[in-house]
Amino acid sequence: MEFDIIEVSEEYYASLSTAQRRLLITAQKNKNALVRKAEKDVANYRRKLFTNSVQTSTLLEQKTKAIYDELDYAVSVLKEQLINNININNSIVEELDYSDVGYVVDFTLSYTDRYVIVRNYYMAMPDPQERVELYLQDEVAKKYLGRYYESLYNVLLTYC
Numbered sequence: 001m002e003f004d005i006i007e008v009s010e011e012y013y014a015s016l017s018t019a020q021r022r023l024l025i026t027a028q029k030n031k032n033a034l035v036r037k038a039e040k041d042v043a044n045y046r047r048k049l050f051t052n053s054v055q056t057s058t059l060l061e062q063k064t065k066a067i068y069d070e071l072d073y074a075v076s077v078l079k080e081q082l083i084n085n086i087n088i089n090n091s092i093v094e095e096l097d098y099s100d101v102g103y104v105v106d107f108t109l110s111y112t113d114r115y116v117i118v119r120n121y122y123m124a125m126p127d128p129q130e131r132v133e134l135y136l137q138d139e140v141a142k143k144y145l146g147r148y149y150e151s152l153y154n155v156l157l158t159y160c
Contacts, residue, residue: 005031005079020086022108027082031075038071101140115148119155128159 003013005028016024045063049055103121106114118141125131135141135156142149 001025001028003028005075005082016086019106019108023082023085026108027078031078034071034074034078038067041067101138105140105144107144111146111148114144115152118145119152122152122156128156132156132160 003024006024008024013021013024042060042064045067046055046060049057049060103117109117122131122135125134132153135153141152145152
């Protein structure tokens with residue numbers, strides 16, 4: 001896939017984590033969809049003008065400029081969000097050492113998906129008391145689950 005939402009060298013792409021690559025790919029797909037929609041809107045407007053025999057007016061230029069101005073704005077928002085998300089993801093990855101956790105840590109997943117993954121991991125432990133103790137010591141889960149951390153803690157406590 002060619003990336004033009006931000007400048008991406010091969011070295012930079014290789015240095016990205018899987019989660020950051022997914023963010024980049026998703027943002028590029030969103031940008032491509034916006035570009036296709038803008039092109040389609042211009043073509044539809046051009047057809048309307050031809051059907052009404054006003055193809056020589058400046059309406060097409062004005063409408064095209066308006067559509068592409070809106071596209072530029074939407075792409076700049078996507079770009080800013082992408083850069084922020086990559087930086088946030090990078091700082092979280094650097095802060096946490098999750099190589100020894102027994103569940104998948106993927107910050108591109110939704111919080112509900114993360115919750116299910118962590119819950120399934122802890123529910124697979126046979127001893128309810130040990131499960132809660134290990135969960136309380138899990139610093140990765142605190143950052144990974146965010147506001148869902150407390151909810152899962154309450155669920156695990158119900159089994160004690």
